[in-house]
Amino acid sequence: MAIETTTVQGKVVCPDGNGATGGVIRFTLSQPGAADDGTYNDVVGGVYEATIGSDGTVSFALVPNDAITPADTYYKAEFRVTSPERAAWFEYWSMATGVDPIDIGDVTKLSNPTGVASPPTALSTGTLPTAAAAYRGQIRYVPGGAGVDDIGVQCLKTAADTYQWVQFNAGGES
């Protein structure tokens, strides 16, 4: 048995609807992990580059994140289009075993993977969501009124494996 992989198919398309005509997609696993090949429990890590074909077509395989231990890995996918116009952008991908092959447009994109700081978010009424794993590492602020400091907080895990918003400034003072 080989290591489980999921094939990604489809095209990289430019804003005019035509396929890109060259470039690569560079995949970096968020952290090294372990995956079973049926004989050994191997280590998975590093970088992989998939080629964008002359009509934008891509076809490549990745080890799905739900086959990797620990459970919260993801891929940083860096798109580097070289023609017809140079362009670059990146996304955070979560690959699964369920649908194989999967269209590139259907791959689960993560907005705020664990460990990636998100931009501060203004909250209405000054109420924070209940601290939870989904917010781990996120930095937010509760806006202060006129003449009053904003309150800066970050969601952090405790030694008891619970989550809490930790204030990092004096805040709230006028």
Added chain:
Amino acid sequence: MAIETTTVQGKVVMPDGTGATGGTIRATLSAPGSVSDGSIDNEIGGSFEGTIAGDGTITGLVLVPNDVITPATTYYIMEFIVTSPIRARWTVNRTIDTAPDPVDVGDLSAA
């Protein structure tokens, strides 16, 4: 009696599921310590390198397990240095035990 060792086996695999095709794994002991060979307590420290073969298989990575080293708090700083098909490098901290032997690289405990 020789010094106890544990063999690390398995493969280094790239994100596309294929094996790395070259490189090394450098294991550095976190701190020097002592280890018995059955008659003498010896000094142990430094680094050792195993090889990543052409199909990703780890070869020659034989290490003194941390549970026979004094003090009991040592671990190995393991640098995976992949040279092909694409250069990549990452570091993890792992502890090696006397059992199981051999041990799969993916089963090593985080330090």
